[in-house]
Amino acid sequence: MSKMDKYLSREDIKILEILRKNIQNNVVKITCTGLYNHGKSSLMNALIDDFEEKTFKIGDVRTTAKNKSFVYENIEYIDTPGLNARENDDKRAIDAIREADFNIFVHNGAEGEFNQPEMNFLHHIKSNWDNPNDFINKNIFVLSRADSLQQSDIDKISNKMKRQIIDIFGTPNQAINNKVIATSSKNYIKGKKENKNRLVENSNIDKIRVEINTLIEKYGNTIMQAKKNRLALKCDEYIQKLKTQRERIQLEKDKLENQRAKLARKVSEWNAHLNQ
Ligand SMILES: Nc1nc2c(ncn2[C@@H]2O[C@H](COP(=O)(O)OP(=O)(O)OP(=O)(O)O)[C@@H](O)[C@H]2O)c(=O)[nH]1
Ligand SMILES: [Mg+2]
DSSP states (O other): OOHHHHHHHHHHHHHHHHHHHHHHOEEEEEEEEEBTTHHHHHHHHHHHTTTTSSSOOOSSSOOOOOEEEEETTTTEEOOOOOOOOOTTTHHHHHHHHHHEEEEEEEEEGGSSSSSHHHHHHHHHHHHHHHHHHHHTTTTEEEEEGGGGGGGHHHHHHHHHHHHHHHHHHOOOGGTTTTTTTEEOOHHHHHHHTTTTTHHHHTHHHHHHHHHHHHHHHHHHHHHHHHHHHHHHHHHHHEEEEHHHHHHHHHHHHHHHHHHHHHHHHHHHHHHHHHOO
């Protein structure tokens, strides 16, 4: 047992260890959110090049029930349960986005533009974020299942999605340009498995990678600084906790000391009484 184990709980030590490792390994955290069955887990598998699609479970029913993370090439990908499926799912997704450095919001393009539950979710972010533009800057919107659409539909739907984002967040037109990417995880994985480069290229999965790298380049330093601050704050919090613990132990000790003195006095009184 190290000195630290003696004074901090296992949970506290785990938190410190994760924060320290994230700084040491320079790991960036990316969450993936969106309505259930919209292709989040499939996209995560494509991004980590798991062509057997075993890392993130996929399926036609509500599949992902809790956050699942996987580190690949210094990026921690966090798959989340679909929004609006069960009570607390939205809260869990919001907490995950807040904890992460970047977010990918997946929308099934086969269903047209954003629907009401998605709009509600984005409105919720807009009104609860200290700086909603920061959310937009660090977010990539994905129009998934592009393989089931014609290019003209993809263009129409992407434009509608951009308009919806602008309407909610008031984002300038220009800032939203690279923010909606139409992808096909299915074609990417098929193309990789069957060595069909055109499928891979047209799947646009590499476009997401490029956008992720652009974000890392742009925000990497501030993210690292924020992580260091987070670790420093946690350390301060634990030092405060230990100080409080020490004060409490000191009080207990004083109390016991008083009781001992009282007893000693009583014993000497009794002894004096017996000796009379
Ligand atoms: N045609 C096509 N189908 C896809 C694509 N991506 C995902 N799917 C299918 O969509 C369904 C849902 O995919 P998932 O990746 O499990 O969706 P999810 O958003 O993670 O779902 P939950 O975990 O339930 O929230 C599965 O049947 C996938 O095979 C795609 O690019 N093209
Ligand atoms: Mg899933």
